[in-house]
Amino acid sequence: MATEIIVLGAKGRMGSTIARLADNDPDYALCAVIEREGNTDGLEVYSTFVSTNLQDALLKYPSAVVIDFTVPKVSLDTVKCCKEVGGKAVIGTTGFSSEELSYLKENSKDISLLWAPNMSVGINVLLKILPQLVKILGEKYDLEISEIHHKFKKDAPSGTALKLAQCLAEARGVDLDKVGKFCRHGIIGERSSEEIGVQTLRGGDVVGDHTVYFLGPGERIEITHRAHSRETFAQGALRAAKWLAHQKPGKLYSMSDVLN
Incomplete structure (x- = not known):
């Protein structure tokens, strides 16, 4: 069964790569692509649900795994949203402060959450x-x-x-x-x-x-x-999402958990 994927920041350097790979791989179902208000032009190429609201996408596809390579503030909002509606998330964002990482760890007790600064x-x-x-x-x-x-x-x-x-x-x-x-x-x-x-x-x-x-x-x-291409990280993120789809909350997972 294909792993359902929601890509946040789908027009970014990493987001666009992940969305493209997921859209062309039968192991994944690209359920939704999310971008900020006024930046969704061109996303119709994916023939999937396009939105500026992650919560709408999660309510529509509750089994999907969110993949987020954005910025710390947005990623923290992603975690908050997943906690509110019961979603799962793979976070590849870097630049978190120690307090922000503590926030991820704390919320991983309630939602299935994986963070890795490098997915390769x-x-x-x-x-x-x-x-x-x-x-x-x-x-x-x-x-x-x-x-x-x-x-x-x-x-x-x-x-x-x-x-x-x-x-x-x-x-x-x-x-x-x-x-x-x-x-x-x-x-x-x-x-x-x-x-x-x-x-x-x-x-x-x-x-x-x-x-x-x-x-x-x-x-x-x-x-x-x-890294010769961002596809290296994108493939790792998709692999992590497929793995996370079957994991329960309890810890902040990493790529080490996926590879083991």
């Missing part, structure tokens, strides 16, 4: 193997991350870079809020062994590049993930 299978496999490298290489290896995205991206560092940094910090048993270095400028002194650096580059139309560095005595290891 490759990145989520990387998150599984990085802790092993940290432990095997030991404390003599300095940990750094660089990320590059297109010039239109609004948040920095990327949600993926932060997730990678948190993964490294947890493997080291340290608090990223205390050891993270997100900008270096001027006479800053020697690098401490505890630091985890996260550096941001923006420009052009780069979909997303992330490199994790293990900088040791006499050698270095670089692990790079490059």
Whole structure:
């Protein structure tokens, strides 16, 4: 049976990709596409329910999974709406504050909710193997991350870079809020062994590049993930939605849960 999908922000870079893929894949039924008031022109190409109101779509298709790659404020409204009418949601939005993430976790007790800053299978496999490298290489290896995205991206560092940094910090048993270095400028002194650096580059139309560095005595290891197309993330989001459609509330699910 096809998984019913509602795409929020259907004219955005990610939303349009997800809607197109869902509309052309028999494993999914694109039930509705949602956009803000005055921005729905062209969405009739999908031959589905077009609306500016998510609640209307959820009431019409109560079994559908909402996929939301928008901005934090809109995504929080999505969660609120799902809670009010009993919907399920896959959230790929980045840039949440710690308080906003706490809101997602709290509401995941009542609705089936999945959040991941990166939906690609490759990145989520990387998150599984990085802790092993940290432990095997030991404390003599300095940990750094660089990320590059297109010039239109609004948040920095990327949600993926932060997730990678948190993964490294947890493997080291340290608090990223205390050891993270997100900008270096001027006479800053020697690098401490505890630091985890996260550096941001923006420009052009780069979909997303992330490199994790293990900088040791006499050698270095670089692990790079490059997303060649937004379809990588869109396919992951659809896979997550298919999985979430059969899950009950109780925790804030992640791509790790899907892959396991």
